[in-house]
Amino acid sequence: MSIATSRLVLALAGVLLVAMAGRCSGDDHGHRRELADGCQQSGTLRPDKGHSCDECCKAGKSYPTYRCSPPVVSGSTKAIMTLNDFDAGGDGGDPSKCDEKFHKNTERVVALSTGWYAGGKRCGKNVRINAKGKSVLAKVVDECDSLHGCDSEHAFQPPCRPNVVDASQAVWDALGITGDEVGEYGITWSDALRTPGIGDHDDSKLNQRGSDYKYYMDHQMTIPNKATTLLSARKMSTTSLLVLALAGLLLVTFPSLCGGSAAHRLEKCHPSGTLQGPRTGHTCGECCKAGHFYPTYRCSPPVTRHTKAIMTLNDFDEGGDGGDKSECDGKYHKNTERVVALSTGWYHRGKRCHKHIQIHAKGRSVLAKVVDECDTLHGCDKPHAYQPPCRPNIVDASKAVWDALGITGEEVGEYPITWSDA
Structure with missing residues (x-):
């Protein structure tokens, strides 16, 4: 050298x-x-009137809104894929925002959360979605609105979460996600690479690369040309x-x-299964809906010195809507106590019972004691107050914790926080 x-x-x-x-x-x-x-909540939306559909907004409930989405990572942006009906007369609401048209659910199309939609800059472009060892291209045709909702334009559904890829049935089918798994599913996605010089509708190439390639070409999509890449490498x-x-x-x-630590941070927490709601639903706003499928999780995101979570409000008192006694000690707790329940993965089979965690929000910090599990595997029954399984990133806190952090009024309900072991 x-x-x-x-x-x-x-x-x-x-x-x-x-x-x-x-x-x-x-x-x-x-x-x-x-x-x-982080992508912090930008506000809340509280509708005056509720609607009867399972996923519709509930009167008086506060829904978080977001102007942002998590950063887009080359090759592996983590997201939750949901199922959308893009056809006329479906439950997807108005025509797609990009082209003011409805789309057949046999098309591989998606709507992206507001931050990822980027004011329409991804309209008509393709994203690559990865799940279950498979990969598929889908075209962006709509926004999954993270700022507005609960009206006819949005099919009376709440604002979208900031990390959602709302996909047609064709996308789910192409990824081989069927049956009980359809609903919410952990995926990764990226902006699709577009490389010229691949051969315009060359039948021999279509035969070589199969029917999936033909689908891409029929829908004006492209795949990188490996031969071009190899040739460039030889010239180095x-x-x-x-x-x-x-x-x-x-x-x-x-x-x-x-x-x-890098490997630890890349750890994913995907749904481990689904739980079907009871045959007959219940009347409370947060109760399980009859026949609805809810994702279950055995894991939670990795714990760091600044573990991101969603804080929710729980009633730990006897006769409240928190269900049975706390799992750590078999007791009820006054809501004037600073106590929390943690998602199953963070609860760690009781290893955090009676220990304190430090919760940070709005420039404040408070200690709270772990007394219960927010069960991510079970729900829709009396011990869980007929509520769905918990999400995997929840710190379910008493009113005293919310008060100590200065989170009051319409902000109470769901609030992004960080926490750590004390």
């Missing part, structure tokens, strides 16, 4: 080390920043290859320099 080449390699190594240090501290736009770059100089080799080595080994 020449002196000039050696210097180039060493210079690149220094740049990579500085850049990767930023990745460990959450300063990059990659996957790890997702935990540090020896110096370039040496530089890339060093970069690859640093990228592979760098997680160990961060104490292994």
Whole structure:
């Protein structure tokens, strides 16, 4: 290796080390920043009138609104995929926002949460959705509105969550997600790569790459040309290859320099199954709906010094809507006590019972004692006050915790927080 080449390699190594240090501290736009770059609730929406459908807004309930979505990560943006009806007369509401048209549910089309929709900048473009070891392209045709809802334009449904890819039935089918799994499903997605020079509707290429490729071509989608990529690689100089080799080595080994935390942060928490609501529904606003399927989870997101969560309000007192006695001690608790229930994964089979966690919100911090589990595997029965299984990222807190954090009025209901073990 020449002196000039050696210097180039060493210079690149220094740049990579500085850049990767930023990745460990959450300063990059990659996957790890997702935990540090939060999408905070921007407001609430409270309708005056309720509607009778299972997913419709309830009168007097506050729904969180969001102007943002989590950062888009190259190749692996985490999201929840939901099922939407894009056809005329379906439950998807008005025509799609991108083109003012309805779409057949046999088309692979999606709506994205407001932040990802980006004011329509992704309209007509394709996103790649990954789940269950499969990958499919789908076209963005609509916005899943995170700011507005509870009206006829939005089929009387609440504002969309900030991390939703609302997909047609054709997308679910292409990914092989069927039966009880359909409803809410953990996926990753990315902006689809578009590479010219792939061959315009060449029948021989279509035969080689199968019916799925033909579907993409029929819907004006493209797939990267591997031959072009390989040809470019062969033209690289020896110096370039040496530089890339060093970069690859640093990228592979760098997680160990961060104490292994990078692998921990990439851990996913996908639904483990579904729970079907009872044959007959219940009248309370939050109760399970007859025949509706609810996702269940065995896990929760990784615990860090700033674990992101959604704080909800629970009634721990006897006769309240919190259900049975607290699981940690078999007792009810006054709502003047600062106590919480944690999602099943965080509850950790009772290992956090009677321990304190530190909750942060609105520039304040408060200690609260863990006394119960917010069950993510079971629900829709009397012990769970006929409510659905808990989501995997919930800190279910007493009124005293909300008061101590200064969260009052219409903000009470669901609120983004961070927490840590005290």
